[in-house]
């Protein structure tokens with residue numbers, strides 16, 4: 001099967017995709033975008049989180065064919081050549097990155113949360129952050145610094161929006 | 163030594179990073195930007211144009227004889243390039259960290275469910291999987307041995323067996339798994355009066371379930387055949403050189419022909435100390451002449467690495483009415499599963515550290531490691547000590563209750579301090595601030611009552627309670643853990659440090675083989691070089707076997723041992739640079755130092771660029787911590803450990819006593835780290851270790867039935883999520899250890915040890931139940 005979709009703003013076309021391949025597999029193995037991670041491939045860890053038409057999804061649970069004609073956003077599309085995205089910078093500054101295997105998925109989930117919260121008028125509170133990130137496992141950090149990073153990103157993003 | 167034929171896409175390069183921060187600073191990680199950009203290449207991300215995918219066929223049975231294997235149907239699948247069995251292993255067919263007893267691929271017998279039997283390489287992972295499923299293995303299924311005590315033929319508690327029972331004494335179920343019997347190691351500690359008595363005695367039996375490391379990055383790597391007949395292996399691992407030794411032995415190749423490079427590692431926690439796909443990928447690559455990638459999925463990962471030893475432990479504590487410990491007797495059984503892995507060292511830690519950081523005059527410990535047909539168990543963060551801490555800290559609480567004493571008072575009364583004797587007879591010759599750790603915890607404010615919000619209740623938004631039946635409990639626990647390798651092991655690391663001027667800027671390159679697994683050792687290497695050489699630009703070379711061994715990234719040892727090696731190599735480089743500056747300037751070496759890219763002294767500033775010109779100054783050296791010694795086999799006495807790490811936790815929990823649901827409200831931790839080389843990273847280790855300890859206390863267990871794993875997925879094996887982890891309070895003490903570089907203490911394991919027992923103590927206080935098994939499950943709390 002042939003798959004055509006937009007990834008990080010660029011149109012991508014791949015041939016010979018098998019029926020059973022997930023969007024995660026196609027991104028990682030066929031499009032050369034291994035940034036989205038494969039910690040469980042069962043929808044349980046969030047390390048593969050990408051945007052699909054603007055909504056975060058576990059790309060390991062999305063059949064590649066479902067992405068046909070749609071827009072995919074991955075961690076590789078967050079930064080520019082010159083500058084990191086504020087969420088990426090906040091994760092680094094807060095010390096929220098250890099092994100980093102959970103990081104790409106968390107960055108996408110955090111960007112979604114903070115963007116939605118700020119659009120609704122307020123940065124996310126602790127309890128909201130915990131709920132929003134409950135599907136993203138991290139084995140290294142104990143999550144404290146991830147919470148710090150989300151709050152730091154929200155502060156910086158709301159300041160820069162002003 | 164020939165260069166690799168080709169380099170995989172994403173192969174690890176040098177790390178430079180942000181460029182500031184010495185020892186004691188919150189320096190930023192040099193790999194951080196790559197990681198947040200999604201550009202850091204983990205083992206599973208490596209890729210080559212014409213690579214094949216390797217998969218493993220594993221045994222469905224915990225114990226069986228292999229009558230025959232027919233690989234024909236698999237070879238017939240289009241796209242399949244090779245199918246291998248143990249007959250295709252050219253060298254030694256068994257490997258192992260301490261004892262070589264584990265087959266590369268099963269030879270005649272499988273001893274655990276998931277044991278690798280055959281390998282397939284194909285051009286697509288699904289093709290390889292489908293082909294593996296077509297291999298026909300004829301098994302004669304045997305009844306598995308699934309219990310450590312049964313395996314040893316130890317019928318009753320409190321009896322000492324110096325060896326495995328004779329075959330004639332064994333029941334049918336405890337058949338010998340290995341030629342020498344089922345005992346891997348028996349450690350004895352004997353001090354003081356062999357038949358002590360005391361006013362107050364508490365006796366209990368405790369059990370700890372099997373925990374999984376559950377690192378997120380799957381076992382993975384890429385093997386590339388080289389032109390010299392050897393192989394390049396890019397792999398996510400913990401100790402490149404011990405892998406290399408075992409791979410060479412299996413492949414029958416010399417070390418020059420087996421070159422390893424560390425790929426990005428997505429967490430380790432001990433689970434990568436043993437080989438997984440290493441030899442398999444190399445075998446397939448050498449057979450097919452093509453690069454072969456292997457990457458486990460989560461289910462296979464549960465079968466593809468060793469776990470934390472489950473333990474059964476009987477403890478007897480005797481004390482005076484005033485609360486002075488008189489004696490401790492402990493009998494500890496670790497289930498090592500089918501192969502030895504690091505069971506001997508686990509027994510070593512469990513036995514020598516098994517009564518906790520307390521001073522006790524009369525001690526009698528028997529600690530056993532046994533073979534069974536359960537999954538092999540080996541290294542996991544805090545090994546040996548995590549299990550025993552649940553027992554000894556529970557005993558301290560039980561004793562306090564019996565005495566009517568406050569549990570913290572009882573601990574402080576018996577705590578070790580600098581100058582105390584450990585049960586090995588070893589004098590604790592550096593600070594041991596156990597009392598201060600506990601007192602500081604007590605002084606921290608307690609969290610208020612849970613706000614009236616479902617999200618703060620046990621059960622959360624599943625709306626299981628609005629506060630009725632919810633009780634709060636507070637628990638304390640202390641840990642101590644030996645840092646680095648013990649019992650006479652020649653524990654060293656190698657560092658190569660080079661100072662040169664690149665593009666006009668003084669640049670240091672640090673090359674070690676020490677595995678960066680997420681903890682931040684690469685940052686520490688840079689910080690040490692900046693501090694010692696006064697140069698900001700420090701490049702961390704890829705971790706590979708082109709430099710000598712750094713030892714394992716385990717036992718909380720790398721900052722100490724590889725940190726020590728980098729420091730020593732920097733000092734050697736500095737010595738040469740200053741001598742040269744002395745010769746040039748005529749000033750005595752003693753007046754000169756390196757600062758901000760220059761040699762400086764009163765009224766002198768000689769830029770390194772000027773002094774060195776095009777010359778590089780390079781030193782490579784091995785560095786060892788002070789030696790330890792083997793313990794006496796009859797008494798357990800000896801200078802077994804080089805250093806101890808101490809931490810303490812206070813846990814606050816809310817328990818829904820009707821449904822048995824636990825909400826951990828807050829964790830507080832105090833730890834003495836000697837010197838925080840990178841305070842932000844130290845806090846990160848404490849937070850992460852606390853989470854893993856909490857996980858074992860309330861949710862994490864690999865469930866085994868008749869030798870079979872029941873829950874090999876993140877759906878059924880639960881690890882803490884952000885909803886399970888409470889806010890933490892952390893206080894770090896820095897009492898220098900005079901024997902260690904910068905006075906530092908290993909950090910990573912101690913908090914993983916004290917956290918779980920504190921949670922257990924808190925649940926016990928909330929419920930009034932004895933709770934002698936972890937993880938605690940709802941049914942333990944409701945009695946249903």
Ligand code: FES
Nearest residue numbers: 041043045046060
């Ligand atoms: S890899 Fe998709 S949720 Fe885990």
Ligand code: FES
Nearest residue numbers: 099102138139140
């Ligand atoms: S940083 Fe390792 S899993 Fe999150």
